[in-house]
Amino acid sequence: MKLIHVFDAYCGWSYGFAPTLAELVRRHPGLDVEVVSGGLFTGSRRVPVGEFGNVQGANAKISELTGVAFGAGYERLIADGSFVMDSEAAARGVAALRQAAPDRIVELATALQSAFYVDGMSLSDPATYRAVAEAAGLAADGVAEAFAAPASATAANADFERTAALGVNSFPTLLAVQGDRTVAVAVGHASVDEIEQRMAALTAAH
Structure with a gap:
C-alpha cells in the first residue's frame, strides 16, 4: 500500500492535518507517502488574504479541531490583509524540497507550513526555502536555486494536473x-x- 497526500502549503486545514500525517508515518515506518501540491490559490483565487473574509474565525476552528497553533509571525504577516497566498510559488518550493530529499518530503512539507503559519515567512520568498533546507541539514543554496529554476514550475504544474486527474478538489x-x-x-x-x-x-x- 502507498499513500498520496494531496495538500496545499497555504491551506490552513492542510496545516492542521500535518501532525496527524506525521504520527501516521511514525507508526508505519517505511510507508510510501507521495506528497502532491493541490494548487488552492492559483489564477483568480490568488488575491489578498483580506478578501477571504473571516480568516481568524476559520483558523480558530482549525486550532480547536486539530490542536495546531497559529504563530505571532503569521498573525503579523496577514494583519493588514494585503498578503497574497500564491500556491504556484508554494508548489515550486515543495517540488524543490522534494527533489532535495524525496524520502523526507512529509517532514519538509510540515516544516514549510510551520514557516508560514508560525513564523510568518512568505512561501514566495527564496529565503524561506533556504531557511527550511538549512534547518533540515540540506544544501540551502541548492534548494533556493531549485525553487527559482524553471524545472520547479514544471513540477508544480505537473502536481496540479495530478491533483485534477485524481479527482481531488478538497485539501x-x-x-x-x-x-x-x-x-x-x-x-x-x-x-x-x-x-x-x-x-x-x-x-x-x-
Missing part, C-alpha cells in the same frame, strides 16, 4: 492506493486511528 485529501484501487482515507480532518481503520479495510477488501 488535504489522503488517498490510499492498494493494487488497482485508490480510496480516500481522510478528507479535511481525520484521526490517525480512523485512517488506520480505513487502510485496514482497504487491505482486507483487496
Whole structure:
C-alpha cells in the first residue's frame, strides 16, 4: 500500500492535518507517502488574504479541531490583509524540497507550513526555502536555486494536473492506493486511528 497526500502549503486545514500525517508515518515506518501540491490559490483565487473574509474565525476552528497553533509571525504577516497566498510559488518550493530529499518530503512539507503559519515567512520568498533546507541539514543554496529554476514550475504544474486527474478538489485529501484501487482515507480532518481503520479495510477488501 502507498499513500498520496494531496495538500496545499497555504491551506490552513492542510496545516492542521500535518501532525496527524506525521504520527501516521511514525507508526508505519517505511510507508510510501507521495506528497502532491493541490494548487488552492492559483489564477483568480490568488488575491489578498483580506478578501477571504473571516480568516481568524476559520483558523480558530482549525486550532480547536486539530490542536495546531497559529504563530505571532503569521498573525503579523496577514494583519493588514494585503498578503497574497500564491500556491504556484508554494508548489515550486515543495517540488524543490522534494527533489532535495524525496524520502523526507512529509517532514519538509510540515516544516514549510510551520514557516508560514508560525513564523510568518512568505512561501514566495527564496529565503524561506533556504531557511527550511538549512534547518533540515540540506544544501540551502541548492534548494533556493531549485525553487527559482524553471524545472520547479514544471513540477508544480505537473502536481496540479495530478491533483485534477485524481479527482481531488478538497485539501488535504489522503488517498490510499492498494493494487488497482485508490480510496480516500481522510478528507479535511481525520484521526490517525480512523485512517488506520480505513487502510485496514482497504487491505482486507483487496
